[in-house]
Amino acid sequence: MGEEDDIYTKDGTVDYHSNPANKKETGTWRACPYILGNECCERLAYYGMSSNLLLYFKNQLNQHSTSASKNLSNWSGTCYITPLIGAFLADSYLGRYWTIASFSIIYVTGMTLLTLSATIPGLRPTCVEKDVCHATTTQSAICFLALYLIALGTGGIKPCVLSYGADQFDDADEVEKKHKSSFFNWFYLSINIGALVATSVLVWIQMNVGWGWGFGIPAVAMAIAVASFFSGTRLYRNQKPGGSPLTRICQVLVASLRKYRVEVPADKSLLYETADAESAIKGSRKLDHTKDFSFLDKAAVEIPSDHIKGSPDPWRLCTVTQVEELKAILQDPSSIARHF
Known part of the structure; x- marks a missing residue:
């Protein structure tokens, strides 16, 4: 009976069927690459889209510097408020897995709409020359709808991914507990890799190739992040929602x-x-x-x-x-x- 008990985690985690998590089939480093891949691609998408957003407001939407700065601050502030919503839903009702999954889909929808708004004629602002463009009210509205969908999406991902990675290691197991510290190192490395590529390569593409490509690549990266996350479903350990x-x-x-x-x-x-x-x-x-x-x-x-x-x-x-x-x-x- 003792050996059978050792097969399962002791921290209350369950598998995707809501059965006690089997230590030999779920969690640890077998599940972490999917979570780390999700985080790296999500950060690449976020910084790749947001790093140059002020110039996009000014040059493509033809906003005054004051309005552009205000709109960027409002959007950035929203990105830091929405995690309160995501954390509450994850703890109280959905759990971390479904919160990350559902909000990631919202995120991809926003990134796709933003890419379309910078690419498709009619949705894209009309430019008389490079960086001299005029956006209609509808075009601006679509752009900001996309941005606030992204802000909502990041609110469900940001507060959950790190904790969800930690859930893959059982603190009651001394070996797994030591590996958890290594996971945190790899997690922050994945963030920095995504941010580095975004603020260098993607910013250059936006300024020299075009905004369609500059937003499209982060959108594809986010789609890859979602695919990476879902592909590891059978391997994850999940904590049941414990209430607010x-x-x-x-x-x-x-x-x-x-x-x-x-x-x-x-x-x-x-x-x-x-x-x-x-x-x-x-x-x-x-x-x-x-x-x-x-x-x-x-x-x-x-x-x-x-x-x-x-x-x-x-x-x-x-x-x-x-x-x-x-x-x-x-x-x-x-x-x-x-x-x-």
Whole structure:
């Protein structure tokens, strides 16, 4: 029985059939090339399209420098806001695999539309000479529709890909845990390779060959990224959606305030925790109690009114693991980005 248990991961990951992940058939370096290829091509597409976007606004859409800068800033800001949406959907409903997959399709749609807007007569701005062009309202609208589809698409990819790569390694396995560190190195290398090619080769193509090719190549790269990601489906380990961290944090805060008069027992083993071996938070192991931010421990103090309707009310009683999750964020504010 022990040998059979060693076949499967111990971190709660499952395969694409939602069965416990087999360590010999899924995850580790057999799955990572598809994820790394996805990230390299996606970054090449993003930087290849965005690096020269200001000049495109000015020269092709005939926008004043002030308007072009404002539009670029608005679009760039959107690219950094949409990951909050993607992270929430991945944690709460879709899981990382389906979030990356669905938003990648949106991304490719946006890249394709952007390429068409710079290539097809009627969608392409009319130019009287090189870099002296005039775009109609419709042409500009199509261009910005494409760009904001891309911004939405990157919102589902950016917060999930790194974590999804980490999911392929079981922390309970010491060998796999060591390999995870190497994965992070290869991940950032793939980002830099994509960015390097984009900001050198693709920028030159846009300035010397044409915007159609300059946007078309990133579009093809993104299509390759999607194909790379889907081709590794059978090899991936997936964490089940564990619910929104934001909701869990609010529950701890509300439960703590409701019990501000309740005394925390000296014996911390009396604090509420699930009896199961696994945490109540899917995809997370149980966390041990810590002494920091002791006021929050009140959320895990069990009183009779917590069970009025049978099962505990999560807005009145939280597990130790849930409380410790919030403590970890308060101790390391930079971890907020990893949670959301």
